[in-house]
Amino acid sequence: MNRSLMSCCLLLAVAAGIVLAGCEAPKPNANTPTSGRLIVFVDDLYFPLVKTMSDTFMIRNPNAKVELRSMPARMAVQQLFDQFARDTARTDTSAAYAIVIGRPLLADEQEAIARSHIESKEYLIAYDALAVAVSASSPLTKGTREGLKRALGEKAATAAMLDTTAAPEPIRFILADQNSSAYSFVLKEFLRADAVAAPARYYSTADSVVGAVRAGEGVGVIGWWAAQRDSAHVRTLALGFIDSSGAHHPPAIVHPTSLVTDAYPLKMPLMGYSFSSYKSLAIGYLAWLARSQDAQYFLAHQGLQPANVKIRIVMPEHE
Numbered sequence: 001m002n003r004s005l006m007s008c009c010l011l012l013a014v015a016a017g018i019v020l021a022g023c024e025a026p027k028p029n030a031n032t033p034t035s036g037r038l039i040v041f042v043d044d045l046y047f048p049l050v051k052t053m054s055d056t057f058m059i060r061n062p063n064a065k066v067e068l069r070s071m072p073a074r075m076a077v078q079q080l081f082d083q084f085a086r087d088t089a090r091t092d093t094s095a096a097y098a099i100v101i102g103r104p105l106l107a108d109e110q111e112a113i114a115r116s117h118i119e120s121k122e123y124l125i126a127y128d129a130l131a132v133a134v135s136a137s138s139p140l141t142k143g144t145r146e147g148l149k150r151a152l153g154e155k156a157a158t159a160a161m162l163d164t165t166a167a168p169e170p171i172r173f174i175l176a177d178q179n180s181s182a183y184s185f186v187l188k189e190f191l192r193a194d195a196v197a198a199p200a201r202y203y204s205t206a207d208s209v210v211g212a213v214r215a216g217e218g219v220g221v222i223g224w225w226a227a228q229r230d231s232a233h234v235r236t237l238a239l240g241f242i243d244s245s246g247a248h249h250p251p252a253i254v255h256p257t258s259l260v261t262d263a264y265p266l267k268m269p270l271m272g273y274s275f276s277s278y279k280s281l282a283i284g285y286l287a288w289l290a291r292s293q294d295a296q297y298f299l300a301h302q303g304l305q306p307a308n309v310k311i312r313i314v315m316p317e318h319e
Helices: 003-020 044-060 073-086 107-115 145-152 181-191 206-214 224-230 256-260 281-291 293-301
Strands: 036-043 064-071 096-101 121-135 142-144 173-176 200-203 219-223 234-236 238-242 248-252 267-274
Touching: 036 044, 036 073, 036 281, 044 064, 044 206, 044 219, 044 224, 044 281, 044 293, 064 073, 064 281, 073 096, 073 181, 073 267, 096 281, 121 181, 121 206, 121 224, 121 281, 121 293, 142 145, 142 248, 145 181, 145 238, 173 181, 173 206, 181 219, 181 267, 200 206, 206 219, 206 224, 206 234, 219 224, 224 234, 267 281, 281 293
Parallel strands: 036 064, 036 096, 142 238, 173 200, 173 219
Antiparallel strands: 096 267, 121 219, 121 234, 121 267, 238 248
């Protein structure tokens, strides 16, 4: 990046707060934080969630058109790179691009950004949870983080590794494929390796994973928000864990409160990224997802932990 472009980016960063306050564009089609055209590549795990928030954003900003495209997280990142490479003009009427995915950028993705001298803007939107999902008829009800780690790393994984009260019957895991945010989280959190050792079946979409779990094909490891959308047929296990001091924490279900207090041990961040300038619709949109009460309270209502509004925890009164 040359000196003049770097200076321009710095000036835009300083001016971002003023621009986000909402000056109307001099041209109807101009791309500003509240107007223009935006294409967002969305992790398929969260597509329906982001779709609802995007509809609200466009109601609040009638000059903005937001188009969503569903795909695995890895492909979303690749699309963001590809569009940045293709859009050499980058005029103020060009479409802006962003991604919303269920994980931070991976090390090789960050290295590619650094090598390309791209200025990436990052927004933490909310926290979901990595859930262990079973069919409604499964005898499994609870487990531990440590048991899940052991089972994923064993070629002869059993239900008793997850839930010590269960019979030692063989189990198979159901996961989204290596392009998904959940799979990346599993590798980073548990295995530090390239693959799950336990018997596993992989699907290309979150909905397919949930469908396989519903059909009783195995134990799903997937983002909680996707799993609980079929709560009539799919249950997620309460998970306990052992902390760094050796203290045992009892199993807890996924809930905004258990995420805020870290009673549930596996949190996955919902992230937004863009390579567009600070005065673009991409930044206005991602900032709205991450900071507006509209979006943040909606996320809390959906059972996620919002990143930038405080959740008030009310304890029951004792008579």
